[in-house]
Amino acid sequence: MEACKRTPALRHAAGFVNALLRRALGAPDKLDAAIRASPEARWNHPEWWIAALQQAHPQHWEQMLEVAQIPPAMTLRVNPRRVSRTAYLELLGKAGLHATITADVRLDQALILAHPVPVEQLPGFAAGWVSVQDAAAQYAAPLLDVQPGMRVLDACAAPGGKTAHLLERVDCEVLALDKDAQRLQRVNGTLRRLGLSARLLAADAARPADWWDGQPFDRILLDAPCSASGIERRHPDIRWLRRAGDIAALAVTQAALLDALWPLLAPAGKLLYVTCSVFPQEGTEQAGRFLARHADAIASPALGQLLPQEPRRPVSTGQDDAFSASPAASTRDAPVSQDGFFYALFTKQP
Ligand SMILES: C[S@@+](CC[C@H](N)C(=O)[O-])C[C@H]1O[C@@H](n2cnc3c(N)ncnc32)[C@H](O)[C@@H]1O
Structure with a gap:
């Protein structure tokens, strides 16, 4: 509710969110049971999507739906024409940004940031030293x-x-x-x-x-x-x-x-x-x-x-x-x- 109040575009919804939260807090067990009874609510995905994952990935579908709720890491690709990955890792460190190298040797330009940041905070971004790209x-x-x-x-x-x-x-x-x-x-x-x-x-x-x-x-x-x-x-x-x-x-x-x-x-x-x-x-x-x-x-x-x-x-x-x-x-x-x-x-x- 506080977040709604702080966000101009959502301020009008603060009362509605407040009412929802009060209702949820009033009967948490009932709410929990309702969520568990509905796959859409439990997994926050449409039923057809859940069914498709169950069919295609019978061993993994639950983990996949859980991963879908987790914000991804910010992964970088260092431009070797401008700077080496090791040198760029050092530059990140100097800028107070922690990153790791992946163990997979094929990902030889990748660095995974511990915490996402706006690209303007990445050393040399505008000069083309680095790009953002998933591993x-x-x-x-x-x-x-x-x-x-x-x-x-x-x-x-x-x-x-x-x-x-x-x-x-x-x-x-x-x-x-x-x-x-x-x-x-x-x-x-x-x-x-x-x-x-x-x-x-x-x-x-x-x-x-x-x-x-x-x-x-x-x-x-x-x-x-x-x-x-x-x-x-x-x-x-x-x-x-x-x-x-x-x-x-x-x-x-x-x-x-x-x-x-x-x-x-x-x-x-x-x-x-x-x-x-x-x-x-x-x-x-x-x-x-x-x-x-x-x-x-x-x-x-x-x-x-x-x-x-x-x-x-x-x-x-x-x-x-x-x-x-x-x-x-x-x-x-x-x-x-x-x-x-x-x-x-x-x-x-x-
Ligand atoms: C998955 S995105 C490509 C992402 C890109 N390769 C990258 O790594 O940044 C698919 C792209 O295909 C383009 N596309 C779709 N149908 C196409 C077609 N018949 N011919 C050429 N491009 C097409 C879309 O406009 C879209 O930009």
Whole structure:
């Protein structure tokens, strides 16, 4: 109630909140019983979402719903073109900010802050020394295995987190595409701050005939539009805005993007399919169906389904699926704060 009173936009609701709290305090057992009787209230998720998690992750669904209530850590990605991670850790320390390095060697640019801060407080942020990016998202660039000089297509690039990560690691030629011209502007801003450059194009990745010059790409990153169910704690309204039918519709879009982009890949090239989803229709099932449709696609070791993690509430075991290199990433190290992602890597038979 005090918070309502202090917030101008909520001040009018203070009386209502007061009445609710009085009622709750008057009969706590009754309220508790009512909450326990309603899965929606108990888990603060729609019933269809809870049912979908129960079906897809019978061992982990409760922990996943608990993790969804915990604010994520603020994870940084240090720009090696500007400063080393060790040096930046020291700079953070001097600024009074505590951070840790993750044990996973693939996350070689990541630092996890003990407490989130506004980006302006991060040393050298405006000068491009560092970016904010979840740990699970930082697997994309190393998995794509880009070599110097390669032609790379980032098919769904905005706001540019993964585009920038690719370019921070290796000198390559990136075409960053996004259907949404306004969101593409953010890629421009991100790259400029970090001192990086790519060719940007507002176009529909599912319609290459409109924009492709016919020269194959050595690497394609498809960070596809998805339910965002793996990052729902960053956007707590997602779970209430989505409808059960959205998942099947998104899966159709993702399949169309995969099929449209596959012919653009050079022989022996690699396509990394990524979603920030925990639903198999957008992950393992999608990747499995893609392999069934394309005889020249080979599944290379990637990470498969990564579940959202919090050190405070570790998800007990990770999952090994057809698209992960065993053992699953989520069990390999002590759990770090990370979002839920799906990664499948397809290599084109030469
Ligand atoms: C998950 S976000 C990409 C995040 C980005 N890769 C990053 O790391 O910052 C998906 C993006 O796909 C774009 N998108 C959706 N459908 C598309 C299409 N048919 N062609 C190109 N971009 C598309 C959306 O505008 C959105 O920016």
